[in-house]
Amino acid sequence: GAVVSxxxxxxxxxxxxxxxxxxxxxxxxxxxxxxxxxxxxxSLMLMATSNEGSKATYEQGVxxxxxxxxxxxxxxxxxxxxxxxxxxxxxxxxxxxxxxPRGETQYFGPGTRLLVL
Amino acid sequence: xxxxxxxQPEMSVQEAETVTLSCTYDTSENNYYLFWYKQPPSRQMxxxxxxEAYKQQNATENRFSVNFQKAAKSFSLKISDSQLGDTAMYFxxxxxxxxxxxxxxxxxxxxxxx
Numbered sequence: 001g002a003v004v005s006x007x008x009x010x011x012x013x014x015x016x017x018x019x020x021x022x023x024x025x026x027x028x029x030x031x032x033x034x035x036x037x038x039x040x041x042x043s044l045m046l047m048a049t050s051n052e053g054s055k056a057t058y059e060q061g062v063x064x065x066x067x068x069x070x071x072x073x074x075x076x077x078x079x080x081x082x083x084x085x086x087x088x089x090x091x092x093x094x095x096x097x098x099x100x101p102r103g104e105t106q107y108f109g110p111g112t113r114l115l116v117l
Numbered sequence: 118x119x120x121x122x123x124x125q126p127e128m129s130v131q132e133a134e135t136v137t138l139s140c141t142y143d144t145s146e147n148n149y150y151l152f153w154y155k156q157p158p159s160r161q162m163x164x165x166x167x168x169e170a171y172k173q174q175n176a177t178e179n180r181f182s183v184n185f186q187k188a189a190k191s192f193s194l195k196i197s198d199s200q201l202g203d204t205a206m207y208f209x210x211x212x213x214x215x216x217x218x219x220x221x222x223x224x225x226x227x228x229x230x231x
Contacts (some may be wrong), residue, residue: 034219038160041206041226042223042224043208043221043222043223043224044162044208044221046218046219049218091160093160093162095162095219104150104169104212104214105150105152105164105167106152106164106210106212106219107164108154108161108162108163110159110160110161111160111161
């Protein structure tokens, strides 16, 4: 299947700082990428949909000024957690939509574990 | 809105046996895709199998196959000859052909017992 990378895999930061997470589609162009948050032993919660060249669409209850999303190219989307607080500690996963020859599918990055102290 | 329901929070199966994970969904769409993803302890989401709603034939991928019942809105996953490496969370997911959203079920934790 297609490959989606995510960086960093793990980050620890102090409360009040900002953290940027990168999501890249390595072997296909992704006009649409998605950002999820996952709590332990729970399903994935969609935070926002990121479309290349336009503003992200945020799910209800997700603060767009806190979780800044930029999709500047067809292979890269970034999520910046601004002024992080301990309650932002979580596992963040990105995915990229591949409408290509393999058929409509989403491929997921390996996730980023964020710990805010 | 679309919903995806996985009614089995936890399941277990003996190694080499067969297990079926259930999934139902609700939608008014006619064209859509259904997926099963596996999430092992590493937490990497891995695509197991996908099904296009317009195809009547059930998808198969080696030991994994689905029973897709469009009228009943049911999409179960059968794992044959279960292996220890199949131990993971399994998520059923729905994506409309017209939309940009993925809808996940709550997951089924599968344990393969040696």
